[in-house]
Amino acid sequence: MKSIVRATPGKELKFEADEGDALFVRSAARSMQVLAAFHGVSQPLSLGDIARLSGLDRSAAQRIVHTLSKLDYLRRSSDDRGYLPGIRLLDHTLDVLRLDPLVQKATPVLLELRRTLRERIDLSLFDDTRLIYAFRIQSKRETFYATLVGHSVPAYATAGGRAALSLLSDGAVREVLERSELLQYTSDTRTDVDDILVQVQRARSKGYALIVDEFLRGEVAIGTAIARDGVPIGAIHVAGSLSEWSPDEFEQQVAPLAMEAARAIMASL
Structure with missing residues (x-):
């Protein structure tokens, strides 16, 4: 069944600042782009997959993946063939629900x-x-x-x-x-x-x-x-x-x- 795991949002996420929005932090948005690359997949993603699905160039994707991995927000798969979301993201899920x-x-x-x-x-x-x-x-x-x-x-x-x-x-x-x-x-x-x-x-x-x-x-x-x-x-x-x-x-x-x-x-x- 298509989209059984995640229904398509009606409003597409914007990862770029609106004109005149001086408070928008592009690096934070790019980190969210990388994490959003996992939304519609069913297996670990390679660095190339993440760059393609996030819409970032490979160099930017590599830096963000490295940073998120250091913080345990991304992790290597058990077969070391790609990346998966890290367990630290569950801490934030708990915060959303408990608050x-x-x-x-x-x-x-x-x-x-x-x-x-x-x-x-x-x-x-x-x-x-x-x-x-x-x-x-x-x-x-x-x-x-x-x-x-x-x-x-x-x-x-x-x-x-x-x-x-x-x-x-x-x-x-x-x-x-x-x-x-x-x-x-x-x-x-x-x-x-x-x-x-x-x-x-x-x-x-x-x-x-x-x-x-x-x-x-x-x-x-x-x-x-x-x-x-x-x-x-x-x-x-x-x-x-x-x-x-x-x-x-x-x-x-x-x-x-x-x-x-x-x-x-x-x-x-």
Whole structure:
């Protein structure tokens, strides 16, 4: 499945300063370019790979790779054939999660929701055209990638994404969809902008979104949005297997609990 590990951001990162931006530090941006080279790969990268994927010349890439390696933000692969992200980056992942107010407030609520439903529970952070998973409690069925914090999914094809989009105006939703890479994840994935907009409107009227077989074959999911001052900042996802649930049964049992959890989290923010 294309882009299953990382959904494409709607806004491309700019590694060059805007005109008149005297505070922009180009060397810091180039370090981020090197780290971003690993986003879409599935194996260690050579120095030449890093230079090509980052858009830097080989000399600049070599200096930055050397510096990041010295700081343990890059490391050599076990077979010494290339570079991988270093474990020191996990220190920063921890900082993002432990200091984020939404993750702090949501965790006890989601743990209780998991005890009640005994299905997969995820908390994601809204990022324009996609959602980035920040907290995941797995069921017995999960794959390796589905367990990873930082995994991102497209808003248009996921229950949490449509729930988050439902808090925006129709015009804003259309603008987000037109910037999205509308991939066909399964034969049931909706990729027509007008069709997706209808589903977002339905989520707006219900207070939650339901998807069946659209992102993962055999999965039914409920998504509820989390907002601050009316602006979507994240979503709760609850996912089940169609081998164990009918869509109607899942919706009836899960949707009220997921909405209650979202209300509890927002009340604590």
